[in-house]
Amino acid sequence: MNNLDPTDLKILLELLRDPRIQIGELSDALGIARNTAQSRLRRLLRSGVLNDGGREVDLEKLGYDVVGFVTLEVTHRELDGVVGALRLIPQILEVHEISGRGDLLCRVVATDTHSLQSALRAILKVKGVIRSETVLALHTHLAYRSAPLIERLAGTPSAPPSRQRTRQAASHGD
Numbered sequence: 001m002n003n004l005d006p007t008d009l010k011i012l013l014e015l016l017r018d019p020r021i022q023i024g025e026l027s028d029a030l031g032i033a034r035n036t037a038q039s040r041l042r043r044l045l046r047s048g049v050l051n052d053g054g055r056e057v058d059l060e061k062l063g064y065d066v067v068g069f070v071t072l073e074v075t076h077r078e079l080d081g082v083v084g085a086l087r088l089i090p091q092i093l094e095v096h097e098i099s100g101r102g103d104l105l106c107r108v109v110a111t112d113t114h115s116l117q118s119a120l121r122a123i124l125k126v127k128g129v130i131r132s133e134t135v136l137a138l139h140t141h142l143a144y145r146s147a148p149l150i151e152r153l154a155g156t157p158s159a160p161p162s163r164q165r166t167r168q169a170a171s172h173g174d
Contacts, residue, residue, distance in 0.1 A: 004049070004062070007032065011040055012049070012057055064091075064109040066116050067137040070123065071102035078128025079103070085126040091119040102133070 004012075010030050014021055021029070027037040044050045049061045059065075074082045079097075086095050086106065094107040106123070110116035116134075123132060151157070 007036075008040060008044065008049075011037065011044065015050070016057065059109055063111045066110040066112060067140075068108045068110070068116055068120075069135045069137065070106040070108055070120065071098075071133045071135075072104040072106065072123070072129055073131040074103045075128045075130060076103070082126055082128040086123065089119060089122050091115070092123075108134075 007030065011026065014026055014029055018025075023034055023037050023041070026041075027034045030037065041050075047061065049058055050056065051058065072082070082104070083095055086092050086104075091108050091110055092106050093109060096105045097103065098105045108116065108119055108123075110119055120132065120134060123129060
């Protein structure tokens with residue numbers, strides 16, 4: 001699954017809490033030497049746990065490689081309570097109120113199908129949830145992105161991929 005120790009996990013949490021944290025602040029917050037913080041950060045980047053920018057965690061590298069999209073039908077007067085209860089389930093990454101079939105769409109991650117089933121059972125126990133429908137993601141062809149929209153607003157052409165992404169594509173035969 002992963003070979004991250006508690007210090008690595010604390011580094012990831014600090015980066016998620018404050019993506020603009022400096023190395024000195026990071027080392028102070030964790031009570032570790034600056035060189036230790038810097039070398040561990042480099043290792044997390046090289047391993048792919050952190051993306052190029054060093055602030056986005058690749059959950060698949062941490063063993064959360066099962067992704068499901070769960071549509072929920074809920075009792076409308078219980079909607080706020082349902083959303084509040086869903087926030088307490090760690091495997092739920094996002095919750096969107098939607099139109100069409102269902103009322104809420106949740107993105108859920110798990111380490112395996114048994115873990116996913118456990119999360120789904122927890123969702124179904126939430127007061128106000130009437131029914132759920134789950135669709136599994138088999139492959140991500142286009143991950144979340146915002147750069148094309150910003151480039152469009154700025155009137156600039158799309159930038160070529162970074163050298164890192166080019167090397168990754170070459171090594172994967174893409």
